[in-house]
Amino acid sequence: MSGSAEASQKALHTSLLLLTQLEQNMPLSGVLIGALEAMIRQSESRFAFLLHNHSGTLISDFAAHDPEKPSDKEHLQKHASDILSCLLPQMRRTVPLIANSSTAVKAELSNTMAWRLFQRVLLIPLNNTLGDKKGILVLFGRPDNYSSEEIIGLEPLISLCVNLLALDEQKPEEERELISKQPPEQPPGNQNEYDYQFIHSKDPRFITTAEGIIIHHNAAAESLLAFPTEKLTGQPLTRLIPKLQLNLHQKDPDQFQELKAFSKTGKLINVRVACTPFIQHSELLFSIQVQDIRAEMETKTERHERAFRIQKQQRATLEVARIATQEEAPFERLVRDICQLASSTLKTPRAGIWLSEEGSPVFRNVVQIDQSQADYCESTPLILNSNATFVRQLEQVRVLSLANLNGPNPNNSFLSQEYIQRNQTATLICAAFIKNSNLIGFLMVEDSERTLWHEDQYNFVREVANYLHILVLNEHRQKIQSDLIQQEQQFRLLFFDSPLAMMAFDRESFQFIAVNHTATEVFGYSLSEMLSKGIYDLIPIQQVMDIHALVSINNDNGNYHVLESRMQKHSGEVVDVEIHSHSINLSSRPSILMVVHDITEKKRIETSLRRTQKMEAVGQLVGGIAHDFNNITNIIKGHAELLEMKLADNEKATKHINAITKAATRTTSLTHKLMQFSRQQQINSEVCHIGDILGDLIELMTKSLTKNIQVVMEIAPDLWPVLIDRGDFEDVMINLAINARDAMDGHGTLTIGASNICLDMDSPLIVRDRQPGNYTCIYVRDTGSGIPKELQEKIFDPFFTTKEKGKGTGLGLSMVYGFAKRSGGFLELETREGVGTTFYLWLPQTETKSTVGSAPNNFVPDIEISAGHTALVVDDEEDIRSSLSEILDAIGFDVKQAENAAHARQVIQNEAKSFSLVLSDIVMPGEENGVNLARWVKEHSPETRVILASGYSENISLAEARSVSCELLKKPFGRQDILHILSHWQWN
Numbered sequence: 001m002s003g004s005a006e007a008s009q010k011a012l013h014t015s016l017l018l019l020t021q022l023e024q025n026m027p028l029s030g031v032l033i034g035a036l037e038a039m040i041r042q043s044e045s046r047f048a049f050l051l052h053n054h055s056g057t058l059i060s061d062f063a064a065h066d067p068e069k070p071s072d073k074e075h076l077q078k079h080a081s082d083i084l085s086c087l088l089p090q091m092r093r094t095v096p097l098i099a100n101s102s103t104a105v106k107a108e109l110s111n112t113m114a115w116r117l118f119q120r121v122l123l124i125p126l127n128n129t130l131g132d133k134k135g136i137l138v139l140f141g142r143p144d145n146y147s148s149e150e151i152i153g154l155e156p157l158i159s160l161c162v163n164l165l166a167l168d169e170q171k172p173e174e175e176r177e178l179i180s181k182q183p184p185e186q187p188p189g190n191q192n193e194y195d196y197q198f199i200h201s202k203d204p205r206f207i208t209t210a211e212g213i214i215i216h217h218n219a220a221a222e223s224l225l226a227f228p229t230e231k232l233t234g235q236p237l238t239r240l241i242p243k244l245q246l247n248l249h250q251k252d253p254d255q256f257q258e259l260k261a262f263s264k265t266g267k268l269i270n271v272r273v274a275c276t277p278f279i280q281h282s283e284l285l286f287s288i289q290v291q292d293i294r295a296e297m298e299t300k301t302e303r304h305e306r307a308f309r310i311q312k313q314q315r316a317t318l319e320v321a322r323i324a325t326q327e328e329a330p331f332e333r334l335v336r337d338i339c340q341l342a343s344s345t346l347k348t349p350r351a352g353i354w355l356s357e358e359g360s361p362v363f364r365n366v367v368q369i370d371q372s373q374a375d376y377c378e379s380t381p382l383i384l385n386s387n388a389t390f391v392r393q394l395e396q397v398r399v400l401s402l403a404n405l406n407g408p409n410p411n412n413s414f415l416s417q418e419y420i421q422r423n424q425t426a427t428l429i430c431a432a433f434i435k436n437s438n439l440i441g442f443l444m445v446e447d448s449e450r451t452l453w454h455e456d457q458y459n460f461v462r463e464v465a466n467y468l469h470i471l472v473l474n475e476h477r478q479k480i481q482s483d484l485i486q487q488e489q490q491f492r493l494l495f496f497d498s499p500l501a502m503m504a505f506d507r508e509s510f511q512f513i514a515v516n517h518t519a520t521e522v523f524g525y526s527l528s529e530m531l532s533k534g535i536y537d538l539i540p541i542q543q544v545m546d547i548h549a550l551v552s553i554n555n556d557n558g559n560y561h562v563l564e565s566r567m568q569k570h571s572g573e574v575v576d577v578e579i580h581s582h583s584i585n586l587s588s589r590p591s592i593l594m595v596v597h598d599i600t601e602k603k604r605i606e607t608s609l610r611r612t613q614k615m616e617a618v619g620q621l622v623g624g625i626a627h628d629f630n631n632i633t634n635i636i637k638g639h640a641e642l643l644e645m646k647l648a649d650n651e652k653a654t655k656h657i658n659a660i661t662k663a664a665t666r667t668t669s670l671t672h673k674l675m676q677f678s679r680q681q682q683i684n685s686e687v688c689h690i691g692d693i694l695g696d697l698i699e700l701m702t703k704s705l706t707k708n709i710q711v712v713m714e715i716a717p718d719l720w721p722v723l724i725d726r727g728d729f730e731d732v733m734i735n736l737a738i739n740a741r742d743a744m745d746g747h748g749t750l751t752i753g754a755s756n757i758c759l760d761m762d763s764p765l766i767v768r769d770r771q772p773g774n775y776t777c778i779y780v781r782d783t784g785s786g787i788p789k790e791l792q793e794k795i796f797d798p799f800f801t802t803k804e805k806g807k808g809t810g811l812g813l814s815m816v817y818g819f820a821k822r823s824g825g826f827l828e829l830e831t832r833e834g835v836g837t838t839f840y841l842w843l844p845q846t847e848t849k850s851t852v853g854s855a856p857n858n859f860v861p862d863i864e865i866s867a868g869h870t871a872l873v874v875d876d877e878e879d880i881r882s883s884l885s886e887i888l889d890a891i892g893f894d895v896k897q898a899e900n901a902a903h904a905r906q907v908i909q910n911e912a913k914s915f916s917l918v919l920s921d922i923v924m925p926g927e928e929n930g931v932n933l934a935r936w937v938k939e940h941s942p943e944t945r946v947i948l949a950s951g952y953s954e955n956i957s958l959a960e961a962r963s964v965s966c967e968l969l970k971k972p973f974g975r976q977d978i979l980h981i982l983s984h985w986q987w988n
Helices: 003-023 028-043 072-078 080-092 102-109 114-118 148-170 193-200 219-225 300-324 331-346 389-397 417-423 455-496 517-523 527-531 541-553 600-646 651-678 690-703 726-743 812-822 878-891 901-910 930-940 958-963 975-982
Strands: 047-052 058-062 097-099 121-127 133-140 205-209 214-217 257-262 268-280 283-292 350-356 362-370 399-402 427-435 438-447 501-506 512-515 560-568 574-586 589-598 686-688 709-715 722-724 748-759 773-782 826-832 836-844 870-874 894-898 917-921 945-950 967-970
Touching: 003 028, 003 148, 003 300, 003 455, 028 047, 028 058, 028 133, 028 148, 047 080, 047 148, 080 102, 080 114, 080 133, 080 219, 097 102, 102 114, 121 148, 133 148, 133 219, 148 300, 148 455, 205 219, 219 283, 300 331, 300 455, 331 350, 331 362, 331 438, 331 455, 350 455, 389 399, 389 427, 389 438, 399 455, 427 455, 438 455, 501 517, 512 527, 517 527, 517 589, 541 560, 541 574, 541 589, 574 600, 600 651, 600 878, 686 690, 686 726, 690 709, 690 726, 690 748, 690 773, 722 726, 722 836, 726 748, 726 773, 726 812, 726 836, 748 836, 812 826, 812 836, 870 878, 870 901, 878 894, 878 917, 878 975, 894 901, 901 917, 901 930, 917 930, 930 945, 967 975
Parallel strands: 709 748, 870 894, 870 917, 917 945, 945 967
Antiparallel strands: 047 058, 047 133, 097 121, 121 133, 205 214, 205 283, 257 268, 268 283, 350 362, 350 438, 399 427, 427 438, 501 512, 501 589, 560 574, 574 589, 686 722, 748 773, 773 836, 826 836
């Protein structure tokens, strides 16, 4: 139980004893003094004042005699007048005041001498459930600071004082028992007697303008007539007293008007009003005096009935207090007994309490008393949003009555009409249970016939609700404690049996409090070793700021946070981890729970996938550039050959033509490397055995290395065949060997290996568009310096190089990546700085039994084309069409041109006889490509030979192109390449 709850229980017991003394005829003043003494002891204060608003009485008390503080009584008497002058303006206060410094006291009390009198002060307005001000309670002289917890702990005693003051007001004037009937001593100063009487009059007093606008009023006016949410100053007085008439000719101050006025609760009450005009500073003003004559209007029978009701309610309040202090009894039984007593005291058929579900607008009926039937609870809950009118009003006034519920215009905003009709509810009173300024429940008393509730009944319902409120809060605390115990048990079961690594460390010391079995296995420590360490023992120095951030973001309980960082195992291995953290209280210690998941492999897969996506995008870009580059080079090369044919006898021209041809050849080499990176299919692919190729290459690769590099071969026997471009593969292996030599700076070990591996669907290497199956894995491992992490994402980019200018093109590794991609395989990288780097080339097993295509040689065959052969050149580039047309014309063909596949069809259909040769580009604008055109040509003219030229095939399958019996040419090509293809056919 919290400190404020224990204080409330203590104050509740004291209130019960004081009420018992009141029943035994102790004077009312004696009971109030006893309450002040109890509050002094409980709050550890030296002084307590209770200023009664109705009678102007000042009741005071001070701490028990202390030899070290002999002047308490003298101090109180000496400064009583000054203290009273500081407190009188506070009679209007509606909320408690806590001032714990001289500056705060001086500012809050608006009095320069207040800080010398009080130093620290706790001031509590004494208001009843209707909002009427009964007085103020002042505690001061405490050695340390006051807090809001004091108010909660003193609530039963404060409530007792409010009811005792209200009880004194209800007695006839001659029977009142408070200590002093004399008005307080008039403070010295420049106030005249009239001002003093105006301020301290027990009757409401106003000063208005000639138009009836209020410019001054006293505390009694605010207590009786002020509306809860409005200030009186500046308001027309007729808002409070509707039929008031300001009579300029009224000279007798004892001449009164009997009218109706609105009370603070909004009810019309009987008042007597006197209006006296006067002149001040040449301005006509009115002095208004109001007398509450409700008591005079009561009949003797009504007074007797009220006294009887109050006496009965006081006895019931004592019994409620007795019931509420039975700590061992079950909560529901105590609440049911109290509701039963409240219902019988108020002579109502129904009473019960409704409590909210935590964090929800749902209110459920916990206890219900119905005098006409057995105990039960309403099964249908109430849905009360925090913005609902009923909730806002109840939070503000604490006790609320609703009438005319079953009339034609019901005053109801929260009960269903079915409920009202079933229970015949005509009127009700609700008293709020408040926690942290929010409504958590309420006591509801219902009646079927009553139309009005008396003020003493409001007070009684409020008192009953106060005791029920304490029981509800205690029940909430016990439930929370029970839930915490259960949660801790569940936590332990889930924690220690979890397959995930879980650790909890103290927020202040950062030492581990709890570690599960999985965590010890993952990090390689025993349980005792882990518990002797802190979170920083498992964090590399580079990741310390991550833990600072983790502790910082877990300041709010209930919030989960996810953080990616790195942690170090007992072996020294540093792994990537994903940390799910949550603030908890473990063994009453603020802690942070961490669920740690090793994501090293996940990060590797993500890096590989990201690299694949990036390289695909770059490959598409590079392929598009290479396609245009090939076309441009084809134009240059074709026209250069034509010039060479026409100007063969001109030595000067031949010199320039040779320079152009040489530049075109260099361009062709660069374009070829770009195409190796971007091309998706091999053009000159064949079935190869990796072991044979590597055996042939070992001598060449060894010559490319230095003598200080040892070459180790780890080639498994019977490697699966693969479908690759052998020349490209040889270039790949030599390129990787040279890169390894440079990484080792000429000294180290180069290991080249190959083996058969079957990858299933569950393999971490199977991501994105990679397919499971049989692969030959070729790896090249060096013992060099490794690749820095910041460079690993860039090494496959075209033209990226770390070598000095002029010593590298930056196309080597991009060519390796492109070869793996178009061979249907993939490339993986494994590197550690200071240890070395390994490239893994995965090539799929092929079922193909024969090779297709072969590389052209430098021999230029001599062919003769007989007359009558026609050729069609199809290309979207006009310069390419013209150069190819002239070359074919020089060879002996009658040549025609078409700019795309659709145009080519028209030309072929319009020709009288079939074309002998169609030379077409594969990639062209329009709906059809070169492969579609070749298929159509073969269907309509099977004897026509077709050559397809490929610069960048995009998603067009070259195998599909071969299936239509076409020869393939790689751009850029020239006259020699065309003659090699033409030599495959007979032209007679």
